[in-house]
Structures are given as C-alpha cells and as structure tokens.
Amino acid sequence: MSANYRIVGKSHPRFDAVGKVTGKAIYGTDFALPGMLHGKLCRSSQANARIKALHVDAARRMPGVRAIVTAADVPCERYGSFIKDMEVFAAERVRYIGQPIAGVVARSAAEAEAAAAAIVVEYEALPAVFDPEAALAPDAPRVHEDLLQYKAMPTVRREGNISNRARLIYGDVEAGFARSDRIFTHRYSTCMVHPGYTEPRAAVATWDSDGRYTVWSNTQLPFEAQNTLADILMVPASQVRVICTVIGGGFGGKLRLGVEHYVAVMAKACGRPVKMVTSTEEEMTTAYPRQPVIVELKTGVSADGRILAKQGRIIVDTGATSGSGVGVGSSSALILAGPYRIPNLLIEGLAVYTNKTPTGSFRAPSGPQANFAVEAQMDAIAEAIGLDPLEFRLRNILRDGDVAPNGQQLGKVSLEECLRKAADAIGWADRKPGPWRGKGIACSWWTTTSGSSGVYVKVDPDGKVVMNTGCAEIGTGALTGAAMVLAEDLGVAVDDISIVSADSTATPFDYGAQGSRTAFAVGNACRAAVVILRQQALAAAAKRLDVAEDKLTLADGKVSGEGKSLSLADIARGLQLSGGGLIAHGTFIAPPTMYDAKRSENMVITTLNSPSFHAHAAEVSVDPQTGEVRIEDYVVAQDVGFAINPIYVEGQIEGGVMQGLGQALSEEIVYRDGRVLNANLTDYKMPTAVDAPRIRSILVECPSESGPFGAKGVGEPPVIEPPATIANAVAAACGCRIADLPITAEKVATALQASPRA
Amino acid sequence: MSQHSVTRYPVSLQINGERYDVDVAPDTSLLDVLRDEFGLTGTKANCLEAECGVCTVLLDGKAVNACITLALQCQGRQILTIEGLAHGGELHPLQTAFIECGAVQCGYCIPGMILTAKSLLDTQPDPDEAAIREGLAGTLCRCTGYQKIVDAVAHAARQMNQQQSQIKTTTTGDRQ
Numbered sequence: 037m038s039a040n041y042r043i044v045g046k047s048h049p050r051f052d053a054v055g056k057v058t059g060k061a062i063y064g065t066d067f068a069l070p071g072m073l074h075g076k077l078c079r080s081s082q083a084n085a086r087i088k089a090l091h092v093d094a095a096r097r098m099p100g101v102r103a104i105v106t107a108a109d110v111p112c113e114r115y116g117s118f119i120k121d122m123e124v125f126a127a128e129r130v131r132y133i134g135q136p137i138a139g140v141v142a143r144s145a146a147e148a149e150a151a152a153a154a155i156v157v158e159y160e161a162l163p164a165v166f167d168p169e170a171a172l173a174p175d176a177p178r179v180h181e182d183l184l185q186y187k188a189m190p191t192v193r194r195e196g197n198i199s200n201r202a203r204l205i206y207g208d209v210e211a212g213f214a215r216s217d218r219i220f221t222h223r224y225s226t227c228m229v230h231p232g233y234t235e236p237r238a239a240v241a242t243w244d245s246d247g248r249y250t251v252w253s254n255t256q257l258p259f260e261a262q263n264t265l266a267d268i269l270m271v272p273a274s275q276v277r278v279i280c281t282v283i284g285g286g287f288g289g290k291l292r293l294g295v296e297h298y299v300a301v302m303a304k305a306c307g308r309p310v311k312m313v314t315s316t317e318e319e320m321t322t323a324y325p326r327q328p329v330i331v332e333l334k335t336g337v338s339a340d341g342r343i344l345a346k347q348g349r350i351i352v353d354t355g356a357t358s359g360s361g362v363g364v365g366s367s368s369a370l371i372l373a374g375p376y377r378i379p380n381l382l383i384e385g386l387a388v389y390t391n392k393t394p395t396g397s398f399r400a401p402s403g404p405q406a407n408f409a410v411e412a413q414m415d416a417i418a419e420a421i422g423l424d425p426l427e428f429r430l431r432n433i434l435r436d437g438d439v440a441p442n443g444q445q446l447g448k449v450s451l452e453e454c455l456r457k458a459a460d461a462i463g464w465a466d467r468k469p470g471p472w473r474g475k476g477i478a479c480s481w482w483t484t485t486s487g488s489s490g491v492y493v494k495v496d497p498d499g500k501v502v503m504n505t506g507c508a509e510i511g512t513g514a515l516t517g518a519a520m521v522l523a524e525d526l527g528v529a530v531d532d533i534s535i536v537s538a539d540s541t542a543t544p545f546d547y548g549a550q551g552s553r554t555a556f557a558v559g560n561a562c563r564a565a566v567v568i569l570r571q572q573a574l575a576a577a578a579k580r581l582d583v584a585e586d587k588l589t590l591a592d593g594k595v596s597g598e599g600k601s602l603s604l605a606d607i608a609r610g611l612q613l614s615g616g617g618l619i620a621h622g623t624f625i626a627p628p629t630m631y632d633a634k635r636s637e638n639m640v641i642t643t644l645n646s647p648s649f650h651a652h653a654a655e656v657s658v659d660p661q662t663g664e665v666r667i668e669d670y671v672v673a674q675d676v677g678f679a680i681n682p683i684y685v686e687g688q689i690e691g692g693v694m695q696g697l698g699q700a701l702s703e704e705i706v707y708r709d710g711r712v713l714n715a716n717l718t719d720y721k722m723p724t725a726v727d728a729p730r731i732r733s734i735l736v737e738c739p740s741e742s743g744p745f746g747a748k749g750v751g752e753p754p755v756i757e758p759p760a761t762i763a764n765a766v767a768a769a770c771g772c773r774i775a776d777l778p779i780t781a782e783k784v785a786t787a788l789q790a791s792p793r794a
Numbered sequence: 795m796s797q798h799s800v801t802r803y804p805v806s807l808q809i810n811g812e813r814y815d816v817d818v819a820p821d822t823s824l825l826d827v828l829r830d831e832f833g834l835t836g837t838k839a840n841c842l843e844a845e846c847g848v849c850t851v852l853l854d855g856k857a858v859n860a861c862i863t864l865a866l867q868c869q870g871r872q873i874l875t876i877e878g879l880a881h882g883g884e885l886h887p888l889q890t891a892f893i894e895c896g897a898v899q900c901g902y903c904i905p906g907m908i909l910t911a912k913s914l915l916d917t918q919p920d921p922d923e924a925a926i927r928e929g930l931a932g933t934l935c936r937c938t939g940y941q942k943i944v945d946a947v948a949h950a951a952r953q954m955n956q957q958q959s960q961i962k963t964t965t966t967g968d969r970q
C-alpha cells in the first residue's frame with residue numbers, strides 16, 4: 037500500500053533521536069534555573085483521619101528552609117476532571133496515606149526533605165475503607181461525606197461511595213437468558229499497577245511580580261495543565277504558561293498535574309524558581325496507577341455457540357478521588373461488551389471511592405482489566421461447550437457494517453483478519469504442542485481519541501520547514517509520524533522539518549498526547565496546513581512566473597508548471613518581503629461518531645472513534661513444580677489503519693505488550709490496610725530484558741476514513757490483550773484458569789495442587 | 795546536594811578525559827556531582843537506589859550505578875558518561891545503531907542502556923541474544939519492550955567488529 041508514497045509507510049528515524057543518544061536532551065528532571073530552590077512534600081501517614089493540628093514551626097527553623105506552604109496558600113478549595121474532589125493540600129481531613137498536607141521550600145532537596153520530615157501533624161483517626169465492594173455497603177465509612185455538594189459534570193450519578201454509575205443497556209437480558217442453552221457466571225479481579233515511566237514527574241515554576249506563572253514540566257498535556265493550574269491558582273489562564281521539557285515516558289501517568297501545582301504555589305510563596313521531582317517511593321504510593329477492578333459476568337449462549345445475552349458489573353476502585361475512574365467505568369462497559377454481536381446486553385460500570393491513592397489513566401484506561409475478564413470468560417465458555425476458542429470467537433465477532441454494542445455504526449471490521457493472522461502465526465492448529473505447554477488467544481477493540489489539533493507550519497527562507505504543534509512528544513515517536521505526513525504532502529524531505537512543540541503560550545492548541553491520537557490528529561492538522569500553504573505558494577508563484585495557478589503544481593520542494601519553476605525557498609523569501617512569510621495554521625477535529633444515546637446511561641465515554649481491532653496469541657510453558665510461566669512465543673496482529681512509520685508502530689506494539697505482560701504476570705502495587713508494601717523497583721516487578729520475550733508484530737492495514745493516509749490510533753491497544761492472552765495460554769498449558777491478576781507462579785502452583793493436569 | 799554544615803573533602807575526577815576538581819561531602823554520590831555540580835545531565839536519575847540503571851556510567855571502563863557510587867570513591871579514576879561517547883561530533887556505533895534500529899523512544903533509559911551495552915561489548919565483543927539480554931537486565935526500559943534495544947546492540951557489535959577487522963588489516967591503530 038505504501039508503494040505510492042514517497043515517505044509515509046517507510047521507516048524513518050525519529051527527529052529527536054540524536055539529542056537522546058548523546059545525553060543533550062533536557063528532561064524535566066534535568067531542567068534548572070539560576071537561583072532555583074527545591075520543594076518537598078509532607079504527606080499523610082493516615083488513611084482516613086481528621087487533622088487536629090499542624091505544627092510547622094520547627095520545620096521552618098531547619099537549615100536552608102525558605103518557605104512552608106499549606107492549604108492556606110492555595111486559593112481554590114477543590115479541583116478535578118469529572119468531579120471536583122481533589123485538594124492541593126489536605127485542609128481538615130486526609131483520605132489516603134501519602135496525601136500532601138504541606139510543602140517545604142529549601143536550598144537543596146535534602147534540606148527540604150529533612151524539614152518536611154520535621155513537620156508534625158496531629159490526627160484523629162477515622163474508620164477507613166479499602167475494599168471497593170465493602171465501600172458499597174450502606175453503612176460503609178464515607179470517603180467523601182459531602183460528595184453531593186462537590187461541583188461535577190452533569191452526566192455523573194453519585195451515591196454513597198460511588199462517584200458514578202454508568203450503564204450500557206439494550207434488548208432484554210432476562211429474555212436472552214431464558215432462550216439460552218447454557219448460562220455462565222464468572223468473577224475476575226485485577227490489581228493496581230503503575231505506568232512505570234523511567235523519568236519521575238518533575239517541574240520547575242517561576243512566579244513574577246506581575247502575577248504570571250511559568251511552569252516547565254514533563255506533563256503530557258500542557259494546555260490541560262495550564263487550565264487546571266489557572267483553576268487552582270484562581271488566575272486567568274493567560275497568566276499561566278506551561279512549557280514541556282523532553283518527557284521520559286508518560287503512558288497516561290503524566291496527564292494530570294503531578295508536581296506542577298506544588299511548585300507554582302511554592303514559587304509564589306518564596307519569589308524564587310522552585311523545582312520538585314517525585315521520589316520512587318512517592319511514585320509507587322501516590323502517582324496515578326491503573327485502577328484495580330472486580331468484574332462479574334453472566335453470559336448466555338445457544339447450543340451452537342452464539343452469545344444470546346450478557347450481563348455484567350465492573351467495580352472500578354478509583355482510590356480517594358474519582359480522577360479518570362468515572363471515564364474508566366464508562367469505557368470498560370464498551371470493552372466488556374467486547375467486539376462481539378450481543379443481542380441483549382446490560383453492563384454496569386461503578387466507579388467507587390476507597391481510602392487508597394488516587395488512580396489515573398494508564399495507557400488504554402479500562403482496557404486490560406475489562407478485556408481480561410471478557411476474554412478469559414470466552415475461553416471458559418468455549419471449553420465448557422466443546423468449541424475451539426478461536427471458532428467460538430469467530431461465531432460471535434463484529435463484522436463489516438455491524439452496529440456495535442453502543443449503537444455505533446461500523447464500517448469495515450478487520451477483526452477476523454487479525455484473529456486468523458495471529459492464530460496462523462502462533463500455529464493454532466497445534467494448541468498443545470507438548471506437556472505443560474499451551475497457546476492462548478484474545479482480541480479486543482479500541483478507540484482513536486478525538487479532540488482538536490492545530491499546527492502552525494512555516495517555510496523558512498532556506499526552504500526548511502518548522503512544524504509548530506501544541507502536542508508533546510512523550511516518547512512514542514508520534515510527532516515524527518506527523519512530520520512524515522507533513523513532508524509527504526508538502527513535497528519536502530522529513531529531515532527538512534524541525535519541530536517546536538508543547539508550549540501553552542507559543543504553540544497552537546492541541547488536545548494533547550493522549551488516547552492514541554497524536555499521529556492521527558496532528559498528522560491531519562499538518563495535512564490541513566499544507567492545503568493552505570499550497571494555495572499561498574501557488575498564488576505567489578503564479579504572479580512571479582506569470583503562469584495561471586491551475587497550471588501549477590507543488591512537488592519536490594518547488595512549484596512548477598509550463599516549463600518554469602520556483603523553489604519553496606524562493607517563494608518563502610518573496611513572501612517574507614511582501615506577505616508576512618509562507619505560514620499556515622492547519623486544524624483538525626475528528627468527525628463525531630454517532631451512537632445510540634438510548635443505550636447509554638451516565639456514560640462519559642460513549643464511542644470508540646476510528647476503532648481499531650486486534651488479536652494477540654501466545655505460547656507459554658508452565659513449570660509444574662514452581663508454577664512459573666514462561667512465554668515461548670508472542671504474536672500481535674493489530675489493525676493500525678496505515679503504518680505511517682512502521683518501525684515506531686512496531687515499537688509501540690513491543691513496548692505496550694511488555695507493559696501488559698507485566699500486569700499479566702508480575703506487577704502489583706501491594707496494599708495492606710491502606711499502606712503500600714512494595715514502594716520500590718525491586719519489589720514492584722516490571723519486566724527486564726531477560727523476562728521479555730520477542731514479540732512478532734503483524735501490521736494489519738484496514739484504513740480509517742478520517743486518519744491521515746488511513747492511519748488509526750496505535751499506542752494504547754497493545755497493552756490491552758496480554759493479560760487475557762496469557763491467562764488463556766496458561767489454561768491451555770496446565771488446565772488452571774487464574775481469575776485474579778497477576779498470574780504469579782504462586783497462584784499457578786496453588787491451583788495446580790488443587791487440580792494437577794498436564 | 796550536601797548540606798552546608800558538613801565537612802567537605804576535595805576530590806579530583808577524570809570525566810570524559812577532562813579533569814574536574816570539587817569539594818564534596820562524604821555522602822555525596824557520583825550522580826549528584828555529575829548532574830548538580832557539573833551540569834552533566836546526560837546521566838539520568840530515577841530510583842537512586844540501584845534498581846533502574848538509568849544512572850549507569852563507566853568507572854574505569856566498568857558499568858556502575860552512579861546513584862550509589864560515592865564521589866569520594868572516584869578520586870583520580872576515569873569516568874565515562876554519555877556526553878563523552880561521541881568523538882568529535884561523530885556518534886559511537888552504539889549511538890548510531892540505537893537510532894537506526896528504532897531503539898529510542900522516550901530516551902530516558904538510553905544513556906544508561908548505551909553505556910551498559912558498551913561495557914558488555916568491551917568484554918564480550920560478539921555476544922548472542924541471551925548474553926545481550928543478560929547484560930542489559932539491570933537497566934529498566936518501559937517504552938520499547940527491549941526488542942529493538944537488543945537488536946541495536948547486536949547490530950552495533952557487528953559494526954564494531956567489522957571496523958575492528960578493517961583497522962587490523964589496514965593499520966596498526968587501536969581506536970575502538
């Protein structure tokens with residue numbers, strides 16, 4: 037497919053590679069300003085308590101201390117995305133261990149830390165709730181007594197400890213169950229996992245006497261950070277400028293404010309630049325991890341293996357604030373329905389408060405948890421009714437032109453192709469290639485997040501091009517992909533393009549590096565900019581060459597026609613003298629996806645835009661003695677629409693799968709009584725180079741109507757299927773269906789003791 | 795950074811072939827000296843307790859975690875950081891291979907990864923995939939799934955071995 041294109045579809049090095057391999061790239065942790073001071077936080081030691089008294093005098097007298105800030109220094113009371121349930125500093129009450137109570141500014145981070153430790157907080161302990169199911173009980177301790185008084189989006193439905201109750205509903209599940217030959221009920225659970233970016237969250241802020249704040253940070257979303265900071269600081273957004281540094285990974289963990297608000301408040305308090313970097317312990321206890329969930333699924337099928345009804349409930353444990361959990365509760369309903377034809381459906385998604393750390397939007401929020409449940413159950417049902425798991429899926433999957441469970445009209449659906457390609461590659465015909473070996477498969481669908489993008493594209497007088505985007509490069513290489521789209525359309529080389537990005541004052545608005553949208557949306561904005569640039573260039577060239585505009589074409593860096601030509605450089609030079617230069621503002625907003633509003637109640641995410649389909653297949657071996665799972669082979673067949681930069685599309689798949697495998701097999705933030713027991717990178721086990729299997733990626737290209745050259749979102753999907761794929765492969769290898777993530781050797785060994793089988 | 799009340803001791807370090815003199819507290823890490831005193835921020839900081847490997851530098855040619863190496867232990871010793879790897883603007887074969895193989899995503903692990911790989915190839919010029927994975931196991935990468943990093947190290951090894959044999963056949967030079 038890529039044969040017709042000059043640039044897109046062929047692998048190209050990323051634009052920021054040299055700076056990264058030579059150590060010159062300046063990340064958030066590296067950024068410094070003259071006279072800069074350092075901030076640290078004093079955090080709650082209690083999971084739920086009233087603050088009786090706060091003593092900061094001793095800390096204030098510690099060496100090097102320049103300022104101490106508390107809730108009294110923060111203008112706003114509460115902030116938050118769907119529900120304003122977050123405080124910058126706890127004023128009267130703490131709701132989780134690690135909640136910030138005060139901040140210290142000192143000459144060095146060590147001095148600030150020592151002083152923060154010298155702050156004394158007197159607490160009056162209150163009963164806490166850590167289990168989200170227990171939190172549903174009518175007499176459970178309330179995490180937020182005044183929840184109904186908080187400002188919130190009108191869509192959310194709050195009650196008790198529930199921050200939202202969303203439902204996806206149509207047909208008549210009771211009638212569907214009545215017609216079913218078999219009905220299956222299962223329960224699944226997952227645990228809390230950390231995005232695991234290698235660069236901690238970091239920011240430096242300055243405050244000027246004219247009331248302006250400037251914040252340099254490794255946030256994924258400079259515009260959201262600007263607006264949230266303006267809310268918190270109660271100043272107009274124009275008085276806050278957020279500039280992204282180079283970013284050491286985000287994966288959704290750097291979408292919301294991390295330390296930016298603290299350094300902003302501190303910078304004002306002491307009149308000097310202030311820097312703060314989170315420690316690994318703070319990361320593991322108080323970042324924005326993925327929500328643990330509990331899923332109950334009831335599915336009715338006919339004797340020939342067709343799903344007739346599905347009913348389910350997912351409880352999303354959001355921790356002490358709702359954060360993106362409200363969205364997760366909604367999108368998980370779409371994933372739990374699965375990419376399947378289901379005539380009768382009722383899925384309920386509950387976002388529930390507990391006295392644990394606030395959770396967030398880790399890559400494909402809701403995807404891995406919900407997919408683990410739905411795909412593990414598909415396998416369990418297939419086994420019970422004597423159908424091959426692949427065949428059972430093929431009988432039920434969504435196909436071309438289907439109406440999806442949310443009422444969304446689908447175009448071409450590549451799911452069968454993905455399933456068959458993954459199955460063929462793994463050698464599905466031989467599902468049990470030996471004792472204690474087995475193969476598993478799982479599939480899903482996902483969205484390409486919408487939201488608007490704008491770019492300024494400017495041609496310099498030497499013919500080189502500047503692409504100025506409000507979107508940050510978080511490491512995926514997606515901005516290189518967008519630049520390739522720009523180069524293709526503009527007829528220049530990729531290396532002719534330089535990129536300026538992610539400055540809330542100097543770059544055009546962009547909804548940001550989230551939701552697998554960057555290459556898609558920024559790429560499209562670039563295409564829109566080229567349309568304008570072409571008009572400008574042709575008009576200018578027509579005059580200078582004395583050739584009618586419609587006889588001219590733009591290609592290979594020049595405008596030519598009727599045997600004459602003018603380079604873009606020439607045109608840009610001319611327009612600098614006569615018309616303010618060759619520059620365009622290209623914008624893009626994805627066309628809205630229609631859905632059936634009658635099917636969704638209190639859903640804050642209702643559609644999957646330009647949906648991608650994908651299937652993963654794995655072969656594993658299980659050690660019958662230790663229960664240890666080894667991945668022998670792993671295949672991904674993912675519909676990427678069109679692979680703009682194949683090497684980085686593969687890179688997204690390989691990296692995403694590895695995060696998913698971590699969640700499948702080893703990663704868990706372990707809580708006991710509201711306290712994290714493994715707040716370090718030795719006991720929180722992310723895969724190393726030795727644990728990582730080789731991933732075989734098969735790129736399926738079923739073009740999206742609205743993506744640049746047909747591209748769809750690529751970044752999030754690979755993290756979705758690994759837990760289900762591994763669970764199903766383990767079941768094939770040893771007969772044990774582990775329904776609780778992670779699938780540790782201990783759990784497998786225990787299950788094997790109960791029912792050994794090779 | 796150290797506190798003012800603590801006694802500081804002079805130390806002299808050879809970093810990337812240049813001499814740096816500084817007074818440090820006894821508990822100051824090599825990482826803090828590199829980043830905070832000398833502005834050599836190519837060496838990255840994360841866990842500060844020898845768990846992630848992003849702070850890896852070469853100390854007398856051996857890979858160490860700068861976060862748990864005391865500056866005072868490095869008196870007179872040779873330290874190579876990522877800033878010293880490219881010679882006269884020409885990238886080291888490992889740096890080129892990482893770019894060509896698509897092994898760089900966010901890049902935060904990459905300086906540590908490249909220096910770890912260099913110390914591996916210095917002792918084991920032709921490692922197989924298992925040896926490369928073993929050699930890199932102390933450095934976490936969350937972006938790439940390691941595959942393209944492993945490929946890049948294998949690719950660089952081939953390039954370096956080829957260069958080496960060319961040098962041997964044409965001159966007696968010993969440039970690595």
Ligand code: FES
Nearest residue numbers: 840842844847861
């Ligand atoms: S910062 Fe030194 S090993 Fe993590």
Ligand code: FES
Nearest residue numbers: 900901935936937
């Ligand atoms: S490239 Fe991001 S951690 Fe390795």
